[in-house]
Amino acid sequence: RKEVEQDPGPFNVPEGATVAFNCTYSNSASQSFFWYRQDCRKEPKLLMSVYSSGNEDGRFTAQLNRASQYISLLIRDSKLSDSATYLCAVGQRGNNRLAFGKGNQVVVIP
């Protein structure tokens, strides 16, 4: 089983709609969680860290479910500029690297 799994999509979202997707991780010892945004042929850039209590940054909301071992990202009021691939990244205690999923490709349609 892969360390981090994401459904690559694409997720075609009408402009103004809400889209949500999950990322599952296999190691219960995982302790740091992030969502990165990656535009086509560019480097990943941090979108937001994911905290145990969940957190929100403008139109973006991230949640962590430790019992079921997944994190989620919700984008409200989608903008055309939200079109990108959203990568989930997970770090484990004592393992000094982040493991990434394949990413969720989001295409916001006018």
Added chain:
Amino acid sequence: DTGVSQDPRHKITKRGQNVTFRCDPISEHNRLYWYRQTLGQGPEFLTYFQNEAQLEKSRLLSDRFSAERPKGSFSTLEIQRTEQGDSAMYLCASNNLGVSQSTGELFFGEGSRLTVL
């Protein structure tokens, strides 16, 4: 620009040639990471340094790959006898953490895109 910088940005080479990529991390960062990303995949960990010490290498890092960070500042990643399967984006990232701290946010460079013909 004080971010992570990588050079070259693009490299086209013939199978069997050697290539070297350079990464200059953010200046105060003590950790430096190399990842590889192919189309449709997420970044895959290759190796990381804590200052000048290479502390972990992935099994993806075959004998043809070698990475160095001689003075704990910039790093190089060399691929010898390149194969077509080496074609990928090679991403460098850095952050600043103690040895016992688990990985936090990574700051990525723009990557070095390798095409092996």
